[in-house]
Amino acid sequence: xxxxxxxxxxxxxxxxxxxxxxxxxxxxxxxxxxxxxxxxxxxxxxxxxxxxxxxxxxxxxxxxxxxx
Numbered sequence: 001x002x003x004x005x006x007x008x009x010x011x012x013x014x015x016x017x018x019x020x021x022x023x024x025x026x027x028x029x030x031x032x033x034x035x036x037x038x039x040x041x042x043x044x045x046x047x048x049x050x051x052x053x054x055x056x057x058x059x060x061x062x063x064x065x066x067x068x
């Protein structure tokens with residue numbers, strides 16, 4: 001089993017944050033990121049962009065695991 005790098009751990013942490021936020025939105029109509037960082041702010045956009053990049057990173061990691 002491969003040890004996770006710090007980048008891998010950051011990516012998974014961002015995916016968990018994003019997943020929990022979407023769960024809150026779906027179940028309770030409460031967006032934690034927007035409530036903490038103000039809806040539409042540059043900071044919230046950076047967080048959403050980072051979560052999107054983490055998802056792309058996870059997809060890339062997953063596809064490379066299947067090739068082995």
